[in-house]
Amino acid sequence: MKLKNPPVNSLSLEMLTELVINLEKLENDKAVRGLVLTSEYPGIFSAGLDLMEMCGRNPAHYAEYWKALQEFWLKLYQSSLVVVAAINGASPAGGCLMSLICDYRILADNPKYTIGLNETLLGIVAPFWFKDTMVNTIGHRASERALQLGLLFPPAEALQVGLVDQVVPEDKLQSTALSVMAQWLAIPDHARQLTKTMMRKPTVDHLVKQRDADIQNFVSFVSRDSIQKSLQMYLQKLRQKKS
Numbered sequence: 007m008k009l010k011n012p013p014v015n016s017l018s019l020e021m022l023t024e025l026v027i028n029l030e031k032l033e034n035d036k037a038v039r040g041l042v043l044t045s046e047y048p049g050i051f052s053a054g055l056d057l058m059e060m061c062g063r064n065p066a067h068y069a070e071y072w073k074a075l076q077e078f079w080l081k082l083y084q085s086s087l088v089v090v091a092a093i094n095g096a097s098p099a100g101g102c103l104m105s106l107i108c109d110y111r112i113l114a115d116n117p118k119y120t121i122g123l124n125e126t127l128l129g130i131v132a133p134f135w136f137k138d139t140m141v142n143t144i145g146h147r148a149s150e151r152a153l154q155l156g157l158l159f160p161p162a163e164a165l166q167v168g169l170v171d172q173v174v175p176e177d178k179l180q181s182t183a184l185s186v187m188a189q190w191l192a193i194p195d196h197a198r199q200l201t202k203t204m205m206r207k208p209t210v211d212h213l214v215k216q217r218d219a220d221i222q223n224f225v226s227f228v229s230r231d232s233i234q235k236s237l238q239m240y241l242q243k244l245r246q247k248k249s
């Protein structure tokens with residue numbers, strides 16, 4: 007599956023909705039057992055959540071957006087398919103989250119392709135289920151440091167901390183993803199799927215129990231004037247970068 011939402015594959019409401027629909031289609035297709043997730047645009051895997059969905063909108067929109075993000079996370083994290091992320095570009099914040107909920111992560115070796123949950127750099131806080139997903143991958147201490155500092159890891163460091171499973175030359179990314187997929191598909195589906203469910207259930211239950219409260223938290227947090235100002239300033243900085 008190639009992510010295709012120009013210019014930076016931000017996770018807009020429309021993109022999240024389409025991702026969920028496409029995942030459902032693939033899961034309902036008995037001929038499909040695995041999925042390689044990559045970007046149509048080498049250089050950018052995903053810029054994460056769409057900042058435009060979080061700026062200058064009304065509370066109902068924020069709630070709808072956050073619910074769609076939760077839905078996407080729940081769908082992909084619990085997917086019965088083997089999901090391999092072939093990360094062919096920068097992967098900050100929600101882009102990193104999307105990779106973390108796959109089963110295996112391969113990052114192309116390019117110093118510009120950084121990955122991490124950098125929310126604190128924007129003056130926002132990674133929600134508990136982002137944090138849980140990261141802790142499940144790299145452990146508590148490394149997550150605490152990465153989250154507080156909003157670290158974006160270049161490939162060698164991402165590998166060292168365990169944020170990705172493999173770093174390969176850019177031209178070997180797709181072939182590596184396919185051979186990893188073959189290895190995972192050699193395992194009987196039912197045993198692998200039940201193991202995945204068992205490993206991920208506590209984290210899923212944590213979000214499911216708190217879903218409505220989490221939406222309310224997001225809406226009241228993002229509606230604050232101070233947060234709106236920070237997000238606007240951040241967007242402006244991104245735009246000015248060019249000039």
Ligand SMILES: CCCCCCCCCC/C=C/CC(=O)SCCNC(=O)CCNC(=O)[C@H](O)C(C)(C)COP(=O)(O)OP(=O)(O)OC[C@H]1O[C@@H](n2cnc3c(N)ncnc32)[C@H](O)[C@@H]1OP(=O)(O)O
Pocket residue numbers: 013014016050052053054055056057058096098099100101124125128130131132133223224227228241244245247248
């Ligand atoms: C206790 C309280 C708990 C409350 C819980 C609630 C807390 C809320 C948590 C919310 C969680 C958020 C997670 C996120 O994902 S936030 C998004 C974070 N993303 C980023 O910081 C990435 C920003 N982008 C970049 O760094 C770069 O764009 C890039 C991805 C490295 C690509 O760089 P490149 O130079 O190629 O491209 P440009 O920077 O020039 O960008 C091109 C245009 O795209 C626009 N853009 C970029 N990123 C986004 C985005 N995330 N959303 C929307 N638009 C984006 C950029 O402005 C340019 O637009 P322009 O062409 O109009 O100038």
